[in-house]
Amino acid sequence: MEDPLVQLTGATVYFGADAALDGVDFRLFPGEVHSLIGENGAGKSTLIKALTGALPLSAGRIELDGRQVRFSSPREAQLAGIRAVYQEIDLLPNLSVAENIALGSESHRWGVIDWARMRDRAREVLRDLGLDIDPASLLGQHSVAVQQLIAIARAISTDVRVLVLDEPTSSLDQGECAELFRVIRDLRERGVAVVFISHFLDQVYEVCDRVTVLRDGKLVGEYLTRELLRIDLVQAMLGRSVEDLRTRSRLRVAEEGAEPFLCARSVSVGTGIREADVDLVEGEVLGVAGLLGSGRTELARAITGIDRLDAGIIRIQGGTDAIDGPRSAISLGVVYSSENRRTEGIIGDLSVAENITLAVQAERGIVRRIAPARQRELALSWMEALDIRPRDPDRPAGTLSGGNQQKVLLARLLALAPRLIVLDEPTRGIDVGAKVEVQNLVSELADNGLSVMFISAELEEVLRVGTRVAIVQGGRIVDTVSCDELTPAELTALVAQPGEPT
Amino acid sequence: MTRWMRHRLFLPVVSLVALILVNAIARPRFVQITVRDGELYGALIDILRNSAPLMLVALGMTVVIATRGIDLSVGAVMAVSGAVALTIIDGSSDPGNVGTVLVAIVVSVLVALVLGAWNGFLVAVLEIQPIIATLVLMLAGRGVALLITDGFITTVTSPPLKYVASGHLLGLPFALFISVAAIALIALMERRTALGVLTEAVGINPEASRLTGVRSRGIILGAYVVSGTFAGVAGVIYSSNIMAADANAAGELIELYAILAVVLGGTSLTGGKFSIAGTVIGVLIIQTLQSTILFLGVSSAESPVFFAFVVILVVLIQSPRVYQVARRMTGGRRHHPAPEVTTGVEVTS
Amino acid sequence: MSQSTMAIGRRERVSEHARTFVSRHASMMPTFAALLIFVLLLIGAQIHFGEFVTPRTLSALLLDNAYLVILAVGMTMVIVTGGIDLSVGSVMAFTGISCAALLDAGYPAVLVVPGIVVAGGLIGLLVGVLVQYFDVQPFIASLAGLFLGRGLAFVVSLKSIRVEDDAVLWLQTTRYRFGDWYITPTGILALVVALLGAFVMQYTRFGRTIYAVGGNEQSARLMGLAVARTKVLVYVISGLCGGLAGLVLTAYSGAGYPRNGIGTELDVIAAVVIGGTLLTGGTGYILGSVIGVLVYGTIKTVISYMGAEQSWTRIIVGLMLLSFIVVQRVIVVRAERRR
Structure with missing residues (x-):
């Protein structure tokens, strides 16, 4: 086998006294798509931040082409051909799409920007990604999904050798995903090494040649995707067998015909969430699953009075008190924990x-x-x-x-x-230990009669803690299913496939 | 010892004491206090007396800055309130009557309160950036004051009004009592109720506070009302001092000195944690500095140069980069990068 | 989008063009609004006074406000990066009085003029370095610049100093006439500075970096743009503009006066905001700011025509500023809700 393009040896990163990354080895070959797998807090982000120069290593070394390198800034890593596209889009909403793609390497003549050429080039790169948008339009006018693709367009518009995609599909529907995968395969043909991180294991199996599994900041192992059974992957990722995770007995299951604690009808806020109906009984954990930008957060904010409703009503225990702000929601026992901690x-x-x-x-x-x-x-x-x-x-x-x-x-x-607690991504960016504690706490609260709405991008987690799961797509609740009837793979399919009957 | 040094009032207090010491050595008369007719006189007493308008404005500014805001209109509000007060007194048949003066003061302070509420409305309800929202009144306010006084400098002869800035009570300047009352009022309001902590919460993280059910609108609005009202009182003191309403000169640049006082006192302009004691010290530093500059024979017009260097010095002392460089030069230990963990814990060890 | 080559009706094509224009230039809308207000103001004044929109008034508009135009160019750049420069008025006073004093002392104009412009730039450099390298908030850093400039102006002279130098007076007294229209070298200077500024903002990497920094400094840095240099440079440019404005104002009034330009920074900020620049940074146009200055100047002229108190100018500008920011606020809120 040829030599790796990038090799990390004993990569260690400390935050204060805690090791977020602990002696991890990671290699990346040219012309492969390599997935980094792990739960929230397993060390994936830390690893790619170290790789892309956003964080210095506390110990260990990075080799590029067999030579040791040290990146003190993302800029240096970019000059070496390592580019990253993060889930949080770091583009400039006030500039045009073309500038967002080209700025920093824009075409100019005698120091004067050649706008026409810049736009043409941008249009080309966008077309490669299957996007037909006006390169002169302002970035901020486009949806999160399109912005995500534009960020990728920026990364591949230069001489890229290593492309890190951190949750690139979290906001993309299936068609957009397919385009992205086509581009990823193209890049692989051209000898680019792609690091692909996703919550969706299906997608990992679809495009990745190799996976590296991390858990608790440590390396679990490196596998060829085609040789690794999905169930073994999940087990490697969680460190427990899948059966263990299913053992929590749900003491209370929604009783048929019980008076719901919360009853929301045709709730709409702008185009974020439209005509959503939600029923929640006491002691129930309602999972909410959807892509980024699908309306899952908007739903949570609408129900807890954070955003003003354009239409619809929310009844608490059949009462008529209106929720018209966080204060009135709190007085009715409805509280919200934001995804942006x-x-x-x-x-x-x-x-x-x-x-x-x-x-x-x-x-x-x-x-x-x-x-x-x-x-x-x-x-x-x-x-x-x-x-x-x-x-x-x-x-x-x-x-x-x-x-x-x-x-x-x-x-x-x-x-x-509170009587109802709405948790939006409560386990994002926290370590595995804390994550399990939060999950257990949610179950405990529900057992004590509290209603919980639990939103997470990690579908496994949603199924683990939820009683039922509401699936949100394009601002609508398309289905609500009992968690016992779904596997993560099925839920992934439901979440990412718009318009398909279940 | 190190614990003292890390207290956030350490530097302000040391600066004030140093400033007074330098003055006392350069001119021993500075610290002399003489008693005449049972009333105290001296440079230090003058500082306390003259600082009253700035003290009031700076206290209001502290509360506004704590909410992540800024109030540029205080000088204009001073001009308006002075104009209102003097116009009422001037227009009355008996300018020397205590009742007339009281009515004038109450009305002018109420007008200032309304102006403050207007600022608060723009910032809290319309959610306009504080700099711009208060810039509107800063621009328009002096124009309004000029209209009230018909473009003239209204002067009056009114002993009760003169008493506000120049009178004595129990041997001390009456203006000092106004300052102390304002400090006590703010301290009680902020620290004996939950207002202080809720204000800080709004200033540090407005969105999180709203989500938690804090009435951030009311708190922000209230801060501007306080600032406006205090500026109104300051305007009365100012016009009492010169016994005239000067729409152009009243409170000129006072917003900048007030902001400087707040920053000198260790409150960050980015909002959040604030220190009332710090602001009080900041005001005294500025007033002492002004007295020092006068003593040095520098014309007061040139004093801004000194304040420019004070501002630069203060921001350099507070700058994290200077701190880093200083640490590197004194051989401070390096440690792991930890974005969410504060450093500085190891200083005590 | 469909690839079909169906004939598109003429009207549809127009609306298509309109939509493209709006999607590309949404950020220009406030500037167009300012232009509209300017035109309405002129029409209103013309109707009211019968004799307002004349070559003479309009020529005088540029002449009277040339220094404001120059200041607005620098201020726009600073505000688009998300900063603010409070020092421009006192920098102008300092450079203006220095200009008069140095000329009075017998130094030649060829040395004095570049000297004072550079002096303005140096104060700007100080502000920029404080902002960029010492993490001082622009408000406070430029406050130091304000104090410094004002104090230095008084250090130079406490009284006004007349200018006798022919070269400097030439800037003001020369009138190039085109029929009833005329323009002075100061007016030409102001227009050149504005056009140059607009060109730099639109067509150079430096200009685009100014926008990028205002949009999101972190992202701009990740894109490999020279954020630090840009942030320092905008304050230097603002300082240079202050120096130039000092020259123009001295030529205009035929004297240097240390109390010049008190509160001018606010007039400039107001003009820039009226011209469609967002104070939060990232959006704004220099030509918009020029229109903002013209709106400001027109209001001043109208008020003097009416023989009313000049204090009305600031009241009206204040109210106009208010209505602008309220409108901007509404636009922003609606854009957020559409998300």
Whole structure:
């Protein structure tokens, strides 16, 4: 076999005292599509950040063409032909599509940008991806899916040797995926090494030649896709057999005809979510599965009063109180935990105690201040209950690890004694240990009669904790299915195939 | 010792003390306080007295900045409130009557309150960027003040009005009592109720606060109301000091000095955690500096050069990069990159 | 999209063109709105006064506001990167009074003029370095520039200084006439600066980087654009514009005065915003800012025609600024909801 194009040896990255990546070996051959597999927090992002120069390695080395290299910035990695397209699109919404593709390597004559040539080139690259859009239009006007493809267009418009695609399909429908896969195969023919990361195992099997499995920051193994059974892959990824995961007995299952705690009818907000009907009974965990941009987050925000409804009604316990904002939702016992922990969740500079008691304080109002001693006491009891570390209520919440921040947010919401808790991607970007704790907590809460709406891009996880799962596509709930009746593969198919009957 | 040094009021306090010491050595008269007719006089007393308008404006600014905002209109609001007060007194049959002056003050402060609420409405309800929202009033406010005074500098003779800025109570300047009352009021409002922590939450992360059920609109609106009201009082003190309403000169550049005072006091312009004590010290530093500059025989018109260097010095001291360089030069240890974990814990060890 | 070669009706083609235009130039809409307001203002004044839209008034409009146009060019660049420059008014005062003082001291104009422009650039450099390399907020960094410029202006002179130098006065007194129209060298200078600025913004990598930085600094850096250099350079350019404006204002008033330009930074910011530049950065056009200045100047002229208090100018500009930002806000909110 030929020599690897890229080889990482003993790659280790520390965040504070915790190793996010622990002595991982990873190799990448020219002309292959290589998938990096692991659950949230397994170290995939850390590995590719190290590879693309976004993070320095604490230990270990990177070799390119057999020569050791050290990238101190993404720019240096790009010059070496290593390009990455992340799930969070890092393009410029205020500039044209053509500029987003070409800027940095744009055509110019005597320092003057040649707009016509820039547009032509952009149009060509876009056509390669099966996109027929005006290169002069503003990027911000296009959908997330198209922007994702434009980001890929930018990456392949230069001399790329290693292309890292981090969840490139999370917002793409099947047709767009097919185009992307065609391009990926083209690139493979041209000798480019592609790293493909996806939650959708089907897609991994469809395009990848080889997989590297990570778990808990450590390497589990490297396999040829065609020699690895799917069930073995899942087991390698989770470190447990699939049967183990199915053992949690669901104490409460939605009783037929029971009065739902929450009943939403024809809920619409802009084009984000349209005519959605949701019923949730006490003690039920309703999973929500959909692509990025499918409307799964919009649904959560509509139900919890974050976004104002354009149409539809939401009834809590058959009552007539309207939810017209987060405050009224909270007063009715409906709380929301955002997928954007940093921007919409944690108040970084405030202490853990202040963060935990913030919602309660907001509900009590300005005058009835929770005394500092009582605040600490309350916070400590929650930190105990959810095992938040370090157990220091005076520490700024922003200094905690992702998993602990998530638990602080849960504590903040649970302190309100809610009846329905809506969790949007609660396990994203947290380590595996914390992730399992969050999942168990959700089950426990449901067993105690709380209703839960659980949104996750990891379909396995949705099936693991959910009682039923609502499938969201293009802003509509297309189906609601009992979780026991679905395998992850079937759910993947449902989520990514628009318009197909089930 | 190191614990003291890391307190965020350490640098402001040290600067103020150093400034006073330098002055005391250069001219011992600076720290002398004389008693005349049972009233205290001296350079330090003057600083306390003259700082009252800036103190009020800076306190309001602190609350606004804590919400991630800024209030550029305070100077214009001062001009308006001064114009309103003086026009009422000037137009009354008995300018020397205490009742007249009280009515004038109450009306002018109420007008300022309404102007503050207007700013708050633009920022909190229409969600317009604070700089721009308050820029509107900053531009238009002085024009309004000029219209109120018909383009003239209204002057009055009114002993009760003069008392506000120049009178004494219990041997101390009356203006100092206004300052202290304002400080106490703000401190009570922010720290004895949950307003302080909720304000900080809104300032640090407005969206997260809204999702958590914090009434961020009300809190932001309230901050601008406080700022406007305090600026109104400052406007009354200013016009009492010169016994005139000068729509152009009243509160000129005061928004910038107020912002400087807040930053000097260790409150970040990006909002969030704020320090009332810090702002008080910041105001005293600025006032002492101004007195120092005058003493040095520099014309007050040239004093902005000094403030330019003060601003540069302060921002350099607060700059993370300077901190890094200093650490590297003193041989600080390197550690693993940790975006979410604060550094500096190891300093104590 | 269908590849069919069906004949498209003429009207459909027009609407197709319109749609393409809108999708390409959505960010120009506020500028068109400013242009519309400018035209309406002129029409309104013409109807009201009977004699307003004359070559003389319009020529004077450029002459009276040449310094504002120059300042607006630099300010637009700074604001598009997401920054702000409060120092322009006092930089203008400092360079203006320095110009007058140096000429008064007998230095030749060929040395003085480049000297003061560079001095403006140096203050801009200071602001830019503070912003870029010391992470100081633009508001505060340029505040330092404001204090510095104003203080230095008073250090140079506390009183106004008359300018006798022919070369500098030539800038103002020369009138190139085309019928009843005329233009002064200061006006030409302002137009050249504006056109140059517009060209740089549209057709150079530096210009596009300005937009990129305003759109998302992090992304711009990942794209390999020279973010740091660009951010420093816009403040330097703004400072240079301040220096040039100082020259133009000194020529215009025939004297340097250290109290010139107090509050001018606000007038400039208002003009730039009225011209369609978003203060959040990323969107804006220099020619829009020029229109913004013209709107501002027209209001001033109208008020002096009416013989009303000049204080009305700022009230009206304030109100206009308000209506603009409210409209911009509505557009942004609607765009967000459409997502």
